[in-house]
Amino acid sequence: MMMMMIYAPGRFEVESYLFIVYLFIIYLLSVSTALLLLRVQCSASCGRGWRYRTVQCKYGDNSVLKSYCDADAEPDSSTVCNAGPCPTWKTGIWGMV
Numbered sequence: 001m002m003m004m005m006i007y008a009p010g011r012f013e014v015e016s017y018l019f020i021v022y023l024f025i026i027y028l029l030s031v032s033t034a035l036l037l038l039r040v041q042c043s044a045s046c047g048r049g050w051r052y053r054t055v056q057c058k059y060g061d062n063s064v065l066k067s068y069c070d071a072d073a074e075p076d077s078s079t080v081c082n083a084g085p086c087p088t089w090k091t092g093i094w095g096m097v
Contacts, residue, residue, distance in 0.1 A: 046086035052078045 043049035055077045057069035066074070 042081035042083040
């Protein structure tokens with residue numbers, strides 16, 4: 001009787017893989033000239049609003065003066081967002097109650 005072996009990675013292998021992915025993401029962030037931090041939610045619960053984010057001029061892990069980065073390549077720190085349609089009143093036809 002022949003048995004098939006199914007490979008299942010151990011906990012250590014999975015944790016090592018996730019750690020490598022984490023390090024790669026950190027590396028990608030550190031080599032860029034401008035670090036874009038997490039965008040926050042839309043300022044409006046419905047309709048038009050704004051989202052803001054921090055934009056920093058970075059050299060490696062260090063923040064430097066904005067004059068060291070290319071001003072034409074500076075990302076926006078705010079953008080318009082649309083949180084979807086706002087609730088509206090709807091009416092039915094007139095009648096007797």
